[in-house]
Amino acid sequence: MTATDSPNRNLVFVTVDSLRADHCGFVNPDSDLTPAIDSLASDGLSFTQAVSAGPRTPSSVPVMFTGEFMADDQSWSMADWRGRQQRIGRHMARFRHLSERLQQEGYETAAFTANPWTTRESNFHTGFDEFVEISADSDDIDSSKLSDSTLFKLADTGFEAMPVDPFDWSGKKEWFSQWTGYFESITDQLSELSEPFFLWVFILDTHQPYITPRRFREEASAWQMYYSILRYWRGEIADEEIPDHAREMTAKAYRDAVRSVDAFVDALHENVAPYDPVTVFCSDHGEAIGEHGNFGHPQALYDENLRVPTFVHNADSTGEITDQFSLRSMPDLLVDLAEPSTFDPQSHTQPFAVSKIENNRKLAVRTREWKLISDGETKRLYDLRNDPEESTDVSRDHRQVTEALSEVLTRHEQTQAEKEAIGTATAAVVSEESTV
Amino acid sequence: MGDISLSDALIERIEDRAAHTEFETADEYAEFVLESVLERLDDDGGRESEEASPRDDVQDRLQSLGYLDE
Numbered sequence: 001m002t003a004t005d006s007p008n009r010n011l012v013f014v015t016v017d018s019l020r021a022d023h024c025g026f027v028n029p030d031s032d033l034t035p036a037i038d039s040l041a042s043d044g045l046s047f048t049q050a051v052s053a054g055p056r057t058p059s060s061v062p063v064m065f066t067g068e069f070m071a072d073d074q075s076w077s078m079a080d081w082r083g084r085q086q087r088i089g090r091h092m093a094r095f096r097h098l099s100e101r102l103q104q105e106g107y108e109t110a111a112f113t114a115n116p117w118t119t120r121e122s123n124f125h126t127g128f129d130e131f132v133e134i135s136a137d138s139d140d141i142d143s144s145k146l147s148d149s150t151l152f153k154l155a156d157t158g159f160e161a162m163p164v165d166p167f168d169w170s171g172k173k174e175w176f177s178q179w180t181g182y183f184e185s186i187t188d189q190l191s192e193l194s195e196p197f198f199l200w201v202f203i204l205d206t207h208q209p210y211i212t213p214r215r216f217r218e219e220a221s222a223w224q225m226y227y228s229i230l231r232y233w234r235g236e237i238a239d240e241e242i243p244d245h246a247r248e249m250t251a252k253a254y255r256d257a258v259r260s261v262d263a264f265v266d267a268l269h270e271n272v273a274p275y276d277p278v279t280v281f282c283s284d285h286g287e288a289i290g291e292h293g294n295f296g297h298p299q300a301l302y303d304e305n306l307r308v309p310t311f312v313h314n315a316d317s318t319g320e321i322t323d324q325f326s327l328r329s330m331p332d333l334l335v336d337l338a339e340p341s342t343f344d345p346q347s348h349t350q351p352f353a354v355s356k357i358e359n360n361r362k363l364a365v366r367t368r369e370w371k372l373i374s375d376g377e378t379k380r381l382y383d384l385r386n387d388p389e390e391s392t393d394v395s396r397d398h399r400q401v402t403e404a405l406s407e408v409l410t411r412h413e414q415t416q417a418e419k420e421a422i423g424t425a426t427a428a429v430v431s432e433e434s435t436v
Numbered sequence: 437m438g439d440i441s442l443s444d445a446l447i448e449r450i451e452d453r454a455a456h457t458e459f460e461t462a463d464e465y466a467e468f469v470l471e472s473v474l475e476r477l478d479d480d481g482g483r484e485s486e487e488a489s490p491r492d493d494v495q496d497r498l499q500s501l502g503y504l505d506e
Contacts, residue, residue: 056503078505081498096475116497137493172500208502296502415457422472430476 008105008196008338009315010277014268015064015200016261017057017115017207018297019283021050021307023258033258036266037281037309044279044313045345047325051353051366052285055305056297057117059358060284061202062088064327065124066095069356071420076359084358085122092123094423098331099127099198105338107198112186114177114204115284128200130189134182136173141185147176149211175229177204179264180213187271195275196338201268205260206287208296210253216260219252228253247290254289269313278337282310282327291389299357301364301373302390306355315340323349324368352408360416365408370398372405379406442466 022028026041027048053063063069070091075083099109110130118124125131136143186201193199205212209229217225231246242250265281272279288294291304298305310325315337325333329348336343356363362375371382371390381395381402395402442450442462450462459465498504 058503081495081504085494093479094472094475096471116494116501117503119494121494135493135497137497174497174500411456411458415459418453418457418459419468422469426469426472426476430473 008107009340010196010272010275011102011107011198011334011337012268012272012277012279013198013200013334014265014279014281015061015202016281016283017202017204018285018287019206019258019261019309020286020289020304021048021283021309022304023255024309026311027307027309033255034262034265036262036269037311040265040269040279040281040313041309041311043318044311045315045317045319045321047310047312047321047345049322049368050282050308050310050325050327051306051355052283052308053326053328053355054357055285055300055355056358057115057284058084058088059356060327061115061118062091062122064282064284064330065098066091067328067331068095068419069328069354069416070358070360071416071423072360085117085119088117088122092126097124097127098334099200101127101331101335102198102338103127103129105196105335107196107338108194109198109200110189110193111200111202112182112189113200113202115202115207116174118202130193132185132189134177134204141182143173145182145185146173147178147181147211148213149176149178174204175209175211177207178211178213179203179205179260183264183267186268190271190275197275197277198334199272199277202284203261203264205264206254206257206283208287210250210257212253212256212260216263217256218259220249220256224249225253225256241293242290242295247295250295251289254287276314278315278340279313280311280330280334280337281313282330283308284327299362301355301357301362301371303371303384303388306364306366312337312345315343317343317345321345321349322368324351324353324366325349326353326355328353352405354409354412363409363412365405365412367405370401370405372402372409374406374409381405440466 023031024034025031025038026046052060053069054060070087073087103109109128111128112132112134113124114134116135119133120131132140134141134146136146190199211225211229228246228249231242285297286305286307287297288300288304292300292302294300308327325348333348351367353366354363362373364371364373369385371384373380379395379402380393381398382390383394447462450465454462454465
């Protein structure tokens with residue numbers, strides 16, 4: 001199919017792992033790390049109050065692809081990675097993906113994903129004509145293209161050949177996932193796609209431990225970057241508190257990683273421009289750099305974990321949307337953008353945005369003004385306008401707000417229970433049908 | 437968006453079940469149920485069965501990225 005046969009626009013969907021909203025200038029004018037991202041957001045439509053459905057990839061991206069939260073799993077445990085992966089796989093099998101919907105609209109679909117939760121094993125490939133897993137062990141791509149880092153090349157080939165690998169670098173190849181290594185594979189694929197196409201690219205460059213190519217590093221020297229990595233690694237193993245100097249080095253390394261992401265967006269924009277696509281950009285969740293005592297993306301529901309930069313470029317719509325947008329609405333938004341002339345961005349905003357950790361045992365509801373976080377036993381209310389750091393629980397001072405937001409969470413949980421009941425009944429009926 | 441007619445009695449039953457949930461209308465509820473059934477029928481359990489063979493190298497990837505830590 002050619003572009004002239006279809007009224008639908010080409011779509012490029014960029015997802016960046018762990019990119020904080022406040023590190024992007026179009027959300028936070030005090031930040032100057034992302035000139036390319038800011039320029040595209042400024043030319044297009046920016047969502048400056050966008051929030052993810054969860055604080056980590058497994059709690060966010062399955063929802064972002066289906067518009068539905070995952071069902072409870074009473075046997076869930078953090079260590080049972082196979083069980084967690086299978087749960088995502090069941091979720092992705094049960095609900096129609098964003099990519100399946102676009103495929104049905106006549107799109108040729110392609111994905112490049114570097115995150116290990118979005119793989120064939122978790123059924124993310126469904127709906128994609130081309131699906132490329134970017135990892136050192138992937139059959140889809142030469143492992144040398146994961147990164148152009150010298151240390152990665154040693155980890156990929158050198159250390160395995162040596163009698164000892166004291167830092168276990170060969171088991172940490174994901175740390176070196178850098179867009180510069182596989183960018184050419186994306187552009188090669190682009191030239192082979194028929195139109196209209198949907199291209200999803202999910203990059204890992206701002207994921208811990210923030211190893212960034214030298215040409216994008218403006219703040220962290222190589223030793224500072226690797227020191228922060230080792231502090232992170234040691235802190236993870238020993239559960240130690242990270243000292244202030246290491247925190248500052250980590251913040252510098254993270255900011256350099258953000259610069260690298262900005263360069264990726266700039267390069268990708270230049271390469272997709274001839275196809276005149278609508279581009280949608282977001283991160284899958286935020287990242288903590290010491291806030292609330294956290295680093296990275298723990299099972300926490302604070303704004304540093306949930307707020308995400310989001311913009312739409314080249315969709316004949318411009319301006320800033322200041323109402324909340326949940327990434328849960330991403331499938332509907334992208335499908336609507338296939339035909340931008342009828343696109344209404346405001347119809348995708350929500351006064352209440354629900355987010356959850358992966359096992360559903362802690363959840364939050366956010367408005368522009370308030371956030372209620374509940375773990376089933378305790379509830380904490382934060383006044384986001386007067387206390388954006390979410391430092392003080394004001395649930396006792398604002399009981400009506402607490403009750404109203406509690407009602408929203410109750411309604412959400414009742415909805416999830418009803419959806420699970422429908423799913424169980426559907427499975428039983430279809431199973432009975434197939435045996436008849 | 438097309439129309440499908442349902443009996444008043446069925447609509448009443450749907451509204452009873454949808455009360456106190458985020459389903460705002462009987463239409464929304466009915467669409468969700470039909471989507472669920474059709475997704476199952478069209479899929480015929482095919483993708484569910486694909487979940488069985490996770491690769492061991494994934495554990496290293498998840499471990500190194502901190503996904504197995506609380």
